Amino acid sequence: MFKKYLKTGLTVIILLLAVQVISSTAQVPELISQTEFRKDAAAAVDSLYNFNDAAAEKIMEDWNKDYPNHPIWSLFDAMTEWWIVLSDLENHSHDDKLLKLMKKADYKASKLLHKQPNHVDGLIIKAIANGYIARHYANRSEWLTSLKYGRTALKAYKYLQKAMPDLPDLKLAKGIKLYYTAYLPEAYPVVKAVSWILPKGDRQEGLQLLKQASQQAIFARAEATYFLGNIYFNYEHKPEKAIGYFQQLHEKYPNNNYYVRLLVHNYYKIGWHDKALQLISHILQQSKQHKLPFDKVLKQELFYWKGRILKSRGDMKQAADLMIDSFNMAEQLPRTKYRKYYTAAGFYAGKVLLTLNKKEEAVDYLKAAAKSKAGEGYKEQAEKLLERIR
Secondary structure: OHHHHHHHHHHHHHHHHHHHHHHHHOOOOOHHHOHHHHHHHHHHHHHHHOOOHHHHHHHOHHHHHHOOOOOHHHHHHHHHHHHHHHHOOOOOOOHHHHHHHHHHHHHHHHHHHHHOOOOHHHHHHHHHHHHHHHHHHHHOOOHHHHHHHHHHHHHHHHHHHHHOOOOOOHHHHHHHHHHHHHHHHHHOHHHHHOHHHOOOOOHHHHHHHHHHHHHHOOOOHHHHHHHHHHHHHHOOOOHHHHHHHHHHHHHHOOOOHHHHHHHHHHHHHOOOHHHHHHHHHHHHHHHHHOOOOOHHHHHHHHHHHHHHHHHHOOOHHHHHHHHHHHHHHHHOOOOHHHOHHHHHHHHHHHHHHHHOOOHHHHHHHHHHHHOOOOOHHHHHHHHHHHHHHO
């Protein structure tokens, strides 16, 4: 009887060990290699960019059930937090959570890559997570830390080029690299003197790759579209073409407050004031029907730009009211004095109020602008205006 129990016990132990060995050596599938996953992942990313987290979860629900331990879900969680931070960069209260989630995604990807070194999903997650971390530290002007994470992202990107060279998302990084390595030596003589150490660039090929990424990429379509708009506006000096890309972003992601603000700002910069006013009126009407994501941050800038336009048209009374509304909205947000539009709205409120012979009220706003911590140009103008009227 004892031998029978011993034999049974040994059999159970052997089976358990076998299960453990099998589970420890089980290969995590490469989801990105599956056509259906690519389609669903692209749709989920679009939902995240449009501030519809519930839709993104629904799209990926079956994949999540089938592969609950895959590190891709940590990246989706982190991307949601990225938009919370980017929507209001002056609010630092979400920084720790963002970094924690991005580093968690990177850690899980690293664990996967330790077992399967060329796993494409792991390399994608590592490249994206470290890229976002690098961008966040750059937004906080922590350049050395940003460079450190940027290098990690670049290393993963290089491995990814070898593992899956036809991945359309790679065209974003390659396009940026080709464009800027060609543009910088042309634009800056100092760079041109050492251009021999840079890889060969090609502006047109870089732009073409960015266009392809904006149409084909899974995770990077919106980012490629943004870079196209930025390049055409600031470096190619083709503002109308740039505006087309910013319009695409707003039309595709209408709930994304960042893209709305970007489009209104650029309408103003190229003098399309009527289009700016139409868009501002549309968004403000929407906000009356239902609260938009980051409503106060959005209104703070929309009031400001509408005030600037009406000031340029001589409607000083309404311009002053709008600047005051923008200023007051900024006071309801975290780190008020570190907000550029708080300073700018305070300066213009004071300047316009002076034209309306409301000196005492104007001085209050000018003093607030002069004591702020951001928007140096507006701050200096407020100080100079105060000196003149005292």
